[in-house]
Amino acid sequence: MFIYKAGVVGAGAMGSEIAQVITYAGLPVVLKDINQELVQKGMERIRSIYKRRVEKGKMTQSDMDAKLALVIPATDYESFRDVDMIIEAVPEKMELKKKVFQELEKVIGEGAILASNTSALSISEMAAVTKRPQKVVGMHFFFPAAVMKLVEIIPGLATSQETVDDTVLFAESLRKIPVRVNECAGFLVNRLLMPYLNEAAYCLQEGGATREEIDKAATDFGLPMGPLTLVDQLGIDICFDVVQVLLQSYGNRMQPAPIWGKLYQSGYLGKKSGSGFYVYDADKKDRLADWIREVQNEKSKKSKFSLDRIIYPMVNEAALCLEENVASASDIDLAMIAGTGFPQEKGGILRYADEIGLDVVLARLEELYKEHGDRFWPAPRLKRMVGAQFLGKKSGRGFHIYG
Ligand SMILES: NC(=O)c1ccc[n+]([C@@H]2O[C@H](COP(=O)([O-])OP(=O)(O)OC[C@H]3O[C@@H](n4cnc5c(N)ncnc54)[C@H](O)[C@@H]3O)[C@@H](O)[C@H]2O)c1
Incomplete structure (x- = not known):
């Protein structure tokens, strides 16, 4: 199936970048959010990605204008009537995602594919509330979607091979690297990454090394950033939610380090809140050492980092x-x-x-x-x-x- 027009529901951090990636590949894309202001915010995010490319001399201003003209801003589903592929990127709530798919089905054509950018929710469960479970698939982009090459393609229990093949081809046409992943909690990359991030937090709270030492060991190994910096970038709230899903599915080996909970409950959510494992805003207090002490009091195990x-x-x-x-x-x-x-x-x-x-x-x-x-x-x-x-x-x- 050839994709002539795509749609993205949710113009937030992920949705707007996914829409940018689609326009960069030359396809028109409808970008919907719940009100005009949020759609405009998403449009601004797309514009700023293109602007950086123009400033670096990677594209001309007129190329940028042509790409931006491919975005069709929307606050309702009217412009979705003739889309072939829709990616939902609304907040990570099962009921909301189900509702979006059901609303979309009232307007979209029979052959259109419904893809979800969920990080951890069940594709099969979302598909089950639609009339086209064979056309529902996971299409998991990574943050920042404009930069990260990987897209996990996740078939649900009822997804047809044709839908998987079409989605893989679509991802390739976006110059991404699609990897087919069978459905499981956390899919592939988050499932592997979380035990690593979590263990770094355990090493920190058990006094094995400082945050800087842990992160440096990872960057010396060749990773682009250390695990604690990465958690701060991704958002401690988001990581904590994913780890809870993994804990429910895989049991004790995914037990989150108490220091994560401490940061989460204190609103230290990482870079976006000005502080997390590290402090980014001058007006935020670095309280990590106090919290490590508190957590150590609760469970005062000491251990070595390696x-x-x-x-x-x-x-x-x-x-x-x-x-x-x-x-x-x-x-x-x-x-x-x-x-x-x-x-x-x-x-x-x-x-x-x-x-x-x-x-x-x-x-x-x-x-x-x-x-x-x-x-x-x-x-x-x-x-x-x-x-x-x-x-x-x-x-x-x-x-x-x-x-
Ligand atoms: N942020 C990440 O690092 C990341 C990475 C991969 C996947 N994801 C997944 O992508 C999805 C979106 O995450 P995000 O970080 O972009 O969230 P976000 O909060 O930045 O954006 C979500 C957007 O959806 C909008 N929205 C809510 N209901 C809507 C509706 N009915 N119709 C249209 N828009 C609606 C919100 O107003 C908001 O602008 C989640 O499922 C998340 O798990 C996030």
């Missing part, structure tokens, strides 16, 4: 994803590079583990499991692989095949 303590939980979760057929080993590696900036020269999280040696990774996970419990519960697949001498590069077979 880089493998934050990286290996990602390897372990990736092994669980493989076991559950969430994605292939190559797609997991690709998704981590394109979605999180995992250092490309290391080839992705699974190639990195293969390089270290899966026996080494497993032995360390077992050690950490003894010390810290469920967060390091070694994946059965990893144990099976080591038992069968699938040790990674050194034995010619691990998550990948070598030689």
Whole structure:
């Protein structure tokens, strides 16, 4: 199916950037929000992305004007009548997303695809309230959508292969890297990333290292920013909500570090609120040390920080994803590079583990499991692989095949 016109519902942080990406690929896009002011805010965000490109000499002013003219601002669904693909990017509330899909169905054509940019909600559940569950799919962009290459394509239980194929082609036409991910809580990248972010918070609250030391270890490893800076960028509220969804689905190994809760409840939500793990606004007080002390009083365990303590939980979760057929080993590696900036020269999280040696990774996970419990519960697949001498590069077979 060829997409001639697209629609985006919700002109916030994600929706406006997704609309920008669509116009950059030369397609018209309807951009809807609940009132004129919010639509205009979204339009301004799109304009500022293009303006930066013009200032850098990457495009001309007239190119910019032509791209901006492709956005059709809307506060109702009238202009959605002839769209082929709609991406909803309204707040992360199941009932709201269901309502939006039901309202859209009253006006859109029979063949139109309904995609959701949800970070963690069930695509199958959203699809179930529509008359076209075979045409409902997850299309998960990453923040900032104008920059990040990865898009997770998530079929629900009833999604047709044709819809998946059309959505993959659409994502490619937007110059993105689509990776097909089978539905599970957190999908692929957030599911792998959260244990890493969470462990960094545990290391911090248990006095193993300062925020700066933890972040520096990650950037020295080759990641674009440290885990605590990343949480501040993403928003502590957003990360905390995602971690709750993971906790409900996967149990104790996703138990969030109490320091997250402390920051969340105190309104220290990261960069957008002027402070989080770090302080960004001069008028905000740096209270991290007090809160660490409070959390330590509640649960005064002291522990050491090491880089493998934050990286290996990602390897372990990736092994669980493989076991559950969430994605292939190559797609997991690709998704981590394109979605999180995992250092490309290391080839992705699974190639990195293969390089270290899966026996080494497993032995360390077992050690950490003894010390810290469920967060390091070694994946059965990893144990099976080591038992069968699938040790990674050194034995010619691990998550990948070598030689
Ligand atoms: N922010 C991120 O880092 C990120 C990353 C990936 C996915 N997501 C997901 O994207 C979605 C949107 O997140 P966001 O950060 O852009 O939120 P946001 O709050 O910035 O934007 C949501 C927008 O939707 C609008 N809206 C609400 N109801 C609407 C309706 N009925 N019709 C049209 N517009 C409506 C709101 O007014 C708001 O402008 C969420 O599902 C979120 O989980 C967010």
